[in-house]
Amino acid sequence: QSALTQPASVSGSPGQSITISCTGTSSDIGDHNYVSWYQQHPGKAPKLMIYEVTNRPSGVSDRFSGSKSGNTASLTISGLQAEDEADYYCCSYTTTSAVGVFGIGTKVTVL
Amino acid sequence: EVQLVQSGAEVKKPGESLKISCKGSGYRFASYWIAWVRQMPGRGLECMGIVYPGDSDTIYNPSFEGQVIFSADRSISTVYLQWTRLQASDSAIYYCARQPWQGSPPDTWGQGTLVTVSS
Numbered sequence: 001q002s003a004l005t006q007p008a009s010v011s012g013s014p015g016q017s018i019t020i021s022c023t024g025t026s027s028d029i030g031d032h033n034y035v036s037w038y039q040q041h042p043g044k045a046p047k048l049m050i051y052e053v054t055n056r057p058s059g060v061s062d063r064f065s066g067s068k069s070g071n072t073a074s075l076t077i078s079g080l081q082a083e084d085e086a087d088y089y090c091c092s093y094t095t096t097s098a099v100g101v102f103g104i105g106t107k108v109t110v111l
Numbered sequence: 112e113v114q115l116v117q118s119g120a121e122v123k124k125p126g127e128s129l130k131i132s133c134k135g136s137g138y139r140f141a142s143y144w145i146a147w148v149r150q151m152p153g154r155g156l157e158c159m160g161i162v163y164p165g166d167s168d169t170i171y172n173p174s175f176e177g178q179v180i181f182s183a184d185r186s187i188s189t190v191y192l193q194w195t196r197l198q199a200s201d202s203a204i205y206y207c208a209r210q211p212w213q214g215s216p217p218d219t220w221g222q223g224t225l226v227t228v229s230s
Contacts, residue, residue: 036216
């Protein structure tokens with residue numbers, strides 16, 4: 001299956017809001033609400049930030065929020081902070097594969 | 112606390128075999144699928160496939176079928192990723208990750224195992 005499409009990079013200044021998109025198809029993102037987002041700092045394992053499109057695990061800042069429209073899911077980071085600088089990946093259940101599909105990843109830079 | 116703990120970094124030569132492990136704790140290990148995820152240097156995440164510790168059922172991403180072997184030992188809450196003949200292109204970080212249900216995005220990740228294959 002093809003990877004989900006994400007912008008290669010997104011940047012913003014401290015305090016600003018940024019949004020990362022994740023575009024799939026009607027077989028994955030467009031078919032259901034099983035989309036997650038992960039944050040990965042250099043040399044670290046991915047960390048779950050959002051699950052089932054909009055839900056935050058316990059301990060994740062409410063500055064992170066998720067949404068979906070059609071075949072595109074989005075992650076918004078509000079009040080951008082230096083510690084948010086990392087790579088972000090989306091992941092979706094897909095009806096065409098039992099193993100799921102990841103996005104290509106987005107590097108977030110805090111200016 | 113749900114945790115996945117992976118075995119340590121490995122340095123191997125091309126043609127050698129390797130088996131790395133992932134041990135779960137804090138939940139009913141046999142009841143959740145475990146995904147193996149590859150991250151090549153400077154690249155993104157790729158799901159290689161999944162294994163169900165309850166009955167050792169496996170599903171491979173077609174891109175990795177025949178290249179690796181998944182296995183499980185539910186008695187010690189551990190799953191394995193194995194290569195019979197490593198290639199330099201297998202150099203990567205390998206993560207195990209728990210899927211709440213088959214095919215779902217993972218909710219818990221291991222710390223990763225760095226595999227370096229070099230002559």
